[in-house]
Amino acid sequence: MARLHLFDLDGTLLRGTTSPVEISRQLGLEAEALALDEAISAGLIGPPEYAAQVHALWSGLTEAHVTAAFDGAPWLERIREVWEEIRRQGGYCAVVSLSPSFFVEKLLGWGAHPAHGSRFPAVPFTEPVDPTGVLSAAAKVEIADRLCAEFGVARADCVAYGDSLSDRDLFGAVPVSVAVNADSHLSGLATHSYLGGDLWEAYELVRHDR
Numbered sequence: 563m564a565r566l567h568l569f570d571l572d573g574t575l576l577r578g579t580t581s582p583v584e585i586s587r588q589l590g591l592e593a594e595a596l597a598l599d600e601a602i603s604a605g606l607i608g609p610p611e612y613a614a615q616v617h618a619l620w621s622g623l624t625e626a627h628v629t630a631a632f633d634g635a636p637w638l639e640r641i642r643e644v645w646e647e648i649r650r651q652g653g654y655c656a657v658v659s660l661s662p663s664f665f666v667e668k669l670l671g672w673g674a675h676p677a678h679g680s681r682f683p684a685v686p687f688t689e690p691v692d693p694t695g696v697l698s699a700a701a702k703v704e705i706a707d708r709l710c711a712e713f714g715v716a717r718a719d720c721v722a723y724g725d726s727l728s729d730r731d732l733f734g735a736v737p738v739s740v741a742v743n744a745d746s747h748l749s750g751l752a753t754h755s756y757l758g759g760d761l762w763e764a765y766e767l768v769r770h771d772r
Contacts, residue, residue, distance in 0.1 A: 564652050566713055566720045567765075568706055568732065571659035571666060571679075573725035574742045577636050577759055581661040582616045584635045588627040591619055603727065603745075609660055610693040613680055616662075617691040625685050632668050638742075640762040645673035647765070654713050658705050660697045660728055675713075678705050699731040706732060721768050724748065738771050740764050 572580035586595035595616065602612045645655045657677040659666045666679030681695025697705075710716060720736040722729065727747040733739040734751065741752035742764050753771070756764040 563719055564654060564713065564715055565648075566654045566656065566706070566709060566715050567648055568702075568709075568720060568722045568736070569655065569657050569674075570722075570724035570726075570729050570742075571657055571661055571669075573745075574723055574729075575638055575641060575657070575669075575761070577638055577743060579636060581631070581635070581659075581665045584631040585623070585628060585662075585665065586616070586619060588631050589620065589622060594619055609680065609698050610696045612660075613662075613682070613691050613693070613696045617682065617687065620687065623685050623687065628664060628668075628685055632665060638759055638761040638764075640760055642672045644761045644765045649673065654709070654715070656706075656709055658697075658702050658732075676709065699728045702728065702732045703735045706735065721771070723764065738768055740767055 569575055580599055583592060583595045583599060586592050598612055598615055601607045602609070648655045654675045655673065657666055657669050657674045659679045661679050662682040663679035664682055664685055666677045669677045678697070680697045682691050683689045706720060710720065717736055722732045722736045722739040723742050724733060724739070725742050725744040725748070730747055730751065733748060739752045741748045741755045743757055744752065744755065754767040756767060
């Protein structure tokens, strides 16, 4: 039976940072983005408020900024090699992230089957972000279920990779999970834990799990 591998982005595929911080760095607004990351991590704001505030922060954002942020970000090593191997084994790899869709979807070029993020307007912005398109921890599970139906697999065939509070619901919904450089929110929830900078090493922990 094929397996569906579900990857978080911020703090997971990106090590020690988030895509909003990397994008904001291109605009000289890294400190402001870090403050927003701390606020949402502490539960002081929710995903819709976070999305609205980073949208406001990025009034001068261009596609060149987004590309520079993506190309310069501290990605884990061997992401593409892992996804190539998953495909070779007949499986599926998906990215499901609360981060902006215009950044998350760039991972389609690295071999992700689908890449789901919070819906933002096209860059440069000419309209506000729609809060109904902003994802949540619960939405990750809903998307996983939709992908299971699309690919003809069950939750029992899913593997989740994540690092933080936004991954708790998904870790509770699937049988196999890998906490990647994770914080305390995932303590005791993951099947496996990985600390390091190479996705292949994390993938090896579940490669033969069934």
